Amino acid sequence: MAEKVYPSKPTPIGAAPANPPFPATKAQLYGANRPAYRPQARRRHRRGWCCSCCIFLTLLVLALLFAAAILAAVVYLLYRPHRPSFAVSALKLSYLNVSQSSSTVISKFDLNVTAKNPNKKLVYYYGPITISVYSDGVDVGEGSFPSFVHGTKNTTLLKTTIASNGGGGAIDAAPLAKLTSDMKSKNGLPLEVKLETKVKAKMGSLKTPKVGIRVTCVGIKVSVPSGNATATASTAGAKCKVDTRVKIWKWTF
Template structure:
């Protein structure tokens, strides 16, 4: 029997060198080649990694956030102040003090021109009595000295002051002061205005202004000083012509000569 030889199913890993024209080619054996790795295959085509810069925040967005927080803070402060004010009003029910002119008499009022001078001068003396009332049950007022100024048609005819005092709750206090002017120079318009009123009515229309600072005390707490202005209008005072004619005050508006009271609160640069 003839023996059949079947080729092996397993390939030859190291094939014999091929010959070309009787010459053996040893290139395959001397310089073997290996398949390229994934890093070699994809590394050349992969772009170089560059870190991306962080996105910049818009200035407009930052300003809007700051402005929004500022508005919210102001609203919160306003609400807190409103709540505190409402609680204070309910507990104490604060009221302004009242002022009224009790008596006003002119004891001297002369317009003269001194020798050697061309400008006339004013010499005046006025006795002023003011009544002030504190209508509050739980609030006490602490007054600084009160300055007094009197004007007739815009002309300053006298200045004075009241001493400072403590005004108790539900209390009425009478204040007295001498308002005077000594050797005050007057211009021609001021002299004409004063002489006109004295000739027509033998009386002077007066506006009285009081100004001071006051603290408010409730319980053991005291507030900061608050500026207070008092304006009294509609007052006429006759000028005496000798001892037989006393000075008389009357109100041109009728009724009592009550005064308007204005409180001024200063917050930073603003006055309310």
């Protein structure tokens, strides 16, 4: 009786043979048939979020600046604000002495300052005003004005006494020699008056924050009197400049 021959099942393409040869090949050990590993690209969601945030903040700042510019333009058109002006209307010197032994100054001045508010709709609120009088950089007297309210289209006359009792400390030799020489000069002693204060403005029901200002007046000359006489300074050529002083953290501009 003849043997029946059964055909073998074909091996699927890509499949390992049922009985792999021994020993195993490298392909079998390391899984050569596995697909190669490909690292996936990192997602960039975080970078995209940061970029969007920066764009948003930039647009927000630009919008705020644009709104502030529009508000400033509206305020200017409605109120036409102008800076106040100051002038040294009178200055009298009672005495000015320099102590050579202690290198200090003893003095007394009578000072009148005229403040003008040219605005029709702005009221200024001044805090206490400190005054310093200098000659060639040497402090020869100090004083103050009290706080006051400066109404619209108003001119206010401020009067005070400036004095120095030598308590400001010793003066260096070079400035002291220059001051002594100017006191004897026929051209008179040059003086510089500085005022510092803080002021805020009121426009209708709106009040601004306080802003520091400095007023510097130059072009003043006075002859030093002798004895009990009083000398009147020449203020015809005096000019006063008003500067704002904005303080940001530790710095004043």
